[in-house]
Amino acid sequence: MKNASIIGLKEADCKNISEKLNTLLANYSIFYQNTRGSHWNIKGEQFFTLHPKFEELYNSLVLKIDEIAERILTLGATPAHNYSDYLKVATIKESREVSDGNKSVELILSSFKVVIDLQRELLDITDAAGDEGTNSQMSDYITEQEKEVWMYNSYLGK
Secondary structure, three states: OOOHHHHOOOHHHHHHHHHHHHHHHHHHHHHHHHHHHHHHHOOOOOHHHHHHHHHHHHHHHHHHHHHHHHHHHHOOOOOOOOHHHHHHHOOOOOOOOOOOHHHHHHHHHHHHHHHHHHHHHHHHHHHHHOOHHHHHHHHHHHHHHHHHHHHHHHHOOO
16 A cells, blocks of 8 residues: 555555445446446347447446546555456346346446445545545546436336
């Protein structure tokens, strides 16, 4: 955690935050791959609506994956990068239901719940640690994702 003192944080806080960020990274990575699977395999009358929407989402997710990994590095830790490691810690599970539009949207909504909950936990941890960088990043993600949840729920008629 060589960066901790330079960026004004305690090593123990950097370690704790990095571990939680690695859990978030694992969940984002599974979320991303599930969304890619839905994009590739969507079938039926919803294809022309959902195919580009899923692409938009997975492009957003891959940017966040990179940003989270870079934040972990900034805190002086190493981001996990193996799916075998992700599967051990992620709450989001791999999906086999990728061709049905409504099931895919429901999976996306449940995945948003997982990452938003983790990000809210990180808000508490980073606030206590004085880690404005991670705190701001999580806050920005939550703001964007709450709107996405509204739109996907509206698609389902909820």
